[in-house]
Amino acid sequence: MQIKNFIVNQSLKELTEHRTVELPIACYETTIKQNIHGYIPLHWHEEIQFVLIVKGEAIFQINEERIVVREGDGLFINSGCLHMAEEKQKSGCVYICLNVSPHFVLSQELYMSYVVPYMQATNLPYVFVDATELWGKNIVDAILKIKQLIERKTQYFEIDITMQLALIWKNLLFNGFQPEYLQTEMLKSQRMKQMLNWIHLHYAEKIMLEDIARAGQLSRSECCRYFKRILKTTPLNYVIDYRIQKSLSLLQQAESNVTEVAYQVGFNSTSYFIEKFKHSMNMTPLAYKKYKTDNY
Structure with missing residues (x-):
């Protein structure tokens, strides 16, 4: 069995049912x-x-x-x-x-x-x-x-x-690993999930760096350090990438068009959406839509 689309909630927790009928x-x-x-x-x-x-x-x-x-x-x-x-x-x-x-x-x-x-x-x-x-x-x-x-x-x-x-x-x-418990690491993980959770709830709205930092109870600079250290990107680039991810399933709907999808996922410019989509997916949103239509 191949899971082709990971369904996650706002905090990135995967919602796939990880069990057989008999066993967890x-x-x-x-x-x-x-x-x-x-x-x-x-x-x-x-x-x-x-x-x-x-x-x-x-x-x-x-x-x-x-x-x-x-x-x-x-x-x-x-x-x-x-x-x-x-x-x-x-x-x-x-x-x-x-x-x-x-x-x-x-x-x-x-x-x-x-x-x-x-x-x-x-x-x-x-x-x-x-x-x-x-x-x-x-x-x-x-x-x-x-x-x-x-x-x-x-x-x-x-x-x-x-x-x-x-x-x-x-x-x-x-293998001999010894467990350690650092409160700072536990707090860091919790704050990262809080910021991601906030983005996934509000991605379709206008998002400022201050909003993301506030969700993690961090300063703007510390928020940027968290994203750079853990996700190897900036907070606002992550928002763009997430919006593009959310656009993929919408583009596969027969009745959708590129402009509507762009605004649905939080872009306020169709041309900017196309530019960022092409950079991420190596094709335009329209080409992606046609490719998915032809292959399914």
């Missing part, structure tokens, strides 16, 4: 370039995530850090961490994504001792899973096994999945 777990294969945006946009979710690259290479950004993950290797992304992904050098990247409710990783008796401390750690937004290391290979093998179990649904497959999840978690702990 979802496993799907993702071809990055098939996403509606051509990349996996910034989002977060309460589930923990395990990624295994099966083809090509991807660049993942988790909070402020960017990391290249190559074919055969994987990644653990912690609960609540902002993350996005793009393929590297048109490698046709495909990856297996395993999203798991933290409560499902271990039994309730072990959950507080062996899961919660690591979920709440501020120094563990992600762990690179190196398949050349024994612990990494064990995790990769377990991800593949879980995917197979979900697809085949053999007798007692639910029990087998819980065994594989426990194995994955045990190997992560064997």
Whole structure:
């Protein structure tokens, strides 16, 4: 199953239902370039995530850090961490994504001792899973096994999945990471989400830098530093990029036209919308609309 459009709420929390009918777990294969945006946009979710690259290479950004993950290797992304992904050098990247409710990783008796401390750690937004290391290979093998179990649904497959999840978690702990808790990092994450939440509620309106900074309880200069450090862009450029993202689904509606869409997503000039859209998507909004119409 391929999720081609990540539905998120105003705070970038992904709204996709990450579970099968039987279990609080979802496993799907993702071809990055098939996403509606051509990349996996910034989002977060309460589930923990395990990624295994099966083809090509991807660049993942988790909070402020960017990391290249190559074919055969994987990644653990912690609960609540902002993350996005793009393929590297048109490698046709495909990856297996395993999203798991933290409560499902271990039994309730072990959950507080062996899961919660690591979920709440501020120094563990992600762990690179190196398949050349024994612990990494064990995790990769377990991800593949879980995917197979979900697809085949053999007798007692639910029990087998819980065994594989426990194995994955045990190997992560064997990797030796030590949880740390920095109040400043927790506050920084909270403020970033508050600012993004405000933008996503008001993107169709006139937005000033002061408005965004106020939402995060920051000065204008500190607000700019947050965006530069975490998202590698300016607050107002992020607003433009987000407006263009929101325009994509509108342009695919048969009755829409470019001028209406431009004003709907917050641009006050059609020519400026076309200019920014072309810079972001390498085609005009009209060309994008025609391309989507011809290919669906």
